[in-house]
Amino acid sequence: MRSKIMLFEQIRRDSRVEGLSVRALAKRHQVHRRTVRQALASAMPPEPVRRRWQSKKIDPFADAIDAMLRSDLTAPKKQRHTTVRILARLVAEHDARDLSYSTVRSYVNERRQEIWAETGRPMADVFIAQTHQPGAEAEVDFAELFVDLPTGRTKCYLFTMRLCFSGRAVHRVYPTQSQEAFLEGHIAAFTELGGVPTLQIKYDNLKSAVTQVLFGTDRRRTENERWVLFRSHYGFDAFYCMPGIEGAHEKGGVEGEGGRFRRNHLVPVPKVKSLAELNLRLAKADRADDHRRISGRVTTVGAMFGIEKLLLRPLPTETFEPGLLLNPRVDRHARVMVRNCQYSVPARFIGRRVRVHLRAGEVIVLDGRTVIAAHERSNGKGAQILDLDHYLEVLKYKPGALPGATALVQARAGGAFTPAHDAFWAAARKAHGDSGGTRELIDVLLLHRHMATADVVAGLRAALTVGATSADVVAVEARKQQQHDAGQPARPVDRSDTSEHTIVSLTQRRLADPTAVIAGLPADTRPLPSVTQYDELLSRRKPGPDATDEARGNVS
Incomplete structure (x- = not known):
């Protein structure tokens, strides 16, 4: 409309200033002479004439189409007539084989709006603007x-x-x-x-x-x-x-x-x-x-x-526990069943009922008010979430069950069981046998309960560096790393001692052959300790049985 207003203004201006005729104005502005006469009659362009349907082919079927569209007023939304369905019914019921899809579509689009408007029900949803109060x-x-x-x-x-x-x-x-x-x-x-x-x-x-x-x-x-x-x-x-x-x-x-x-x-x-x-x-x-x-x-x-x-209602003083409270029983595999998934707990709770708080992302298991296990919630049906730490006491007596344990597989996949653990385990089994080496590994794994994982791994690497395969050595080196991380001063070192400082396993030193060289120590050639020298501290000796009989004979 804006462009046509500008066109009318230019036509009226040329006529007023230059006095051009209708034919000249039409030729200059490349429009019909009827448009020029409209511009000269009024500055406002006339409203476009609404196009009326003039097809003769569809007129015989207009009443039938209107009836179908009116039936849609009470029909379910997903069971109303489409243009394809209307054309199919016209062909089947009224033998309208000369009608084209485009002809029917044009008529339906126009009449559907009119029919719905007649009932006062707009076809499109009308949204009403809302004003919201603060804090409401x-x-x-x-x-x-x-x-x-x-x-x-x-x-x-x-x-x-x-x-x-x-x-x-x-x-x-x-x-x-x-x-x-x-x-x-x-x-x-x-x-x-x-x-x-x-x-x-x-x-x-x-x-x-x-x-x-x-x-x-x-x-x-x-x-x-x-x-x-x-x-x-x-x-x-x-x-x-x-x-x-x-x-x-x-x-x-x-x-x-x-x-x-x-x-x-x-x-x-x-x-x-x-x-x-x-x-x-x-x-x-x-x-x-x-x-x-x-x-x-x-x-x-x-x-x-x-x-x-400032207008919101204050929060309540008491907290609300969002987790679902459950009371499952621990099975013989030290697991509890929660929403079709199994989660491990310490083996000492086998056969007992425990409390479980099932939350959005975690599963918390309690014995009374004490948290005994916490797992990340699994979304998979039938999944097993096992913590290797929950089985260490049992594995101490059944070391042969560790290599194939599901908990060990999950610990490796999750990164809790590191390559340093595997290397120590292999060295310990080579030195102490499968059972003995596995027990040494379990002692190392028990250190994780009260020491950081990084400190224990550092202790494992230090022990492997000198070929030590004892959990005692790992514990000593892990504590050294712990003290270093905490910023505690280290023990003073005697700089005059030029001998090589090595890690010593006290357990191995105590149980080994006294003449053997262990962990870099020289052979122990000292004599075995004796208490004979302490006999001189006795004030007197008790007489033996022979001396007593002889004394009695002299008296007689």
Whole structure:
């Protein structure tokens, strides 16, 4: 319309200034003379005439097509007439073989809108702009993403909570969409935001919260009892959107937030050692986003959140345990069954019932209030997660079971059993036999319970350097490394002694042949100790039996 207004203005100007005729104006501006007369009559171009359907072929079938389109008013959304179906029915029921698809499509597109408009029901959804009060509402959703973990590229889920007023959002990544992840995400979000929305939080109909959708005029739901307990603890109400894609617009803020955050902070695919490391990065990214400004708003997200934060409901003083509490029994393999996966516990608890807190990313096993085992949660069905440390006391008496132990295979794969352990084990078996060498290795593995892994590995390498195969030597060298790491001063060394300092195993020295050279020591030629010299300290000796009889004979 703007270009036609400019055309009319130029035509009127040329006519006014130069006095050109209609024919000359039409030739100069390359338009029809009718257009020139319209421009000279009015500066405003006339409205375009609405094109009316003039096809004669479709006129006999117009009533039939209108009837089909009106029947769609009460039909289910996925069972309405398409143009292909209308044409097929016209051919089958009315022998309309001369009609083309394009002719029917043009007529249907025009008449469908008119028929729906006659009933007052627009075909397209109409969205009503909403104004949110500060601190009142939030929205929650999960989004999919992939993460490169040490085990490979893994599908994970991004939990997002977004405040409706300020747009401030909190994101956390979890391996599943389980109820444990759902609750942990809420706790992390409430803690980061410093409070709880006062009115409501909007959700999809997640199984973690809703067990059944009751269809009707109102939004009735049957909620999960543990979810109801969580809502009651934190004091907020839940608003559940319409099922399916029809209800996505009811929490459109968080629907778009998940994609925006993923594109800006999770591209390329993040490569991390664990999801805990990734969540620390996401927390920093959330705070960095406080400086961004949402389209259509004057102030930044952080400035608006500063207003909203003061109006949130304070957090409860008591903490809520998000993990599911279970009470399995330890089987004869020192394992507990949790959600179709088996996790190891110390062997001394075989046959006893223990408490298990199943969380989003970890499994914590307790005996009373004492934590006896902690594992990373497995998502695979039928998986075994075994810790070699839980079987060391048993392996001490059954050393032959260690080479083929599943726990050893997993320890190697996870990096807990290093090449230094393997080298020490091979040297110990060569020196002490299979059973003896394995027991020495187990003594070394027991050092990990109270010493850092790096210190024990350093002790292993130091022992292997001089050919020592005793756990005592590894322990001494590991403590040296521990003291060095702690910054403690080392023992003074006698610089006048030019002999080579070597690592000495006291156990080997005590049990070995006194004349043998062990660990670099010279042969011991000293005589064996004796207590004969101490007999001189006795004040007197008791007379023997012969001397007593002789004394008695003299008296007689």
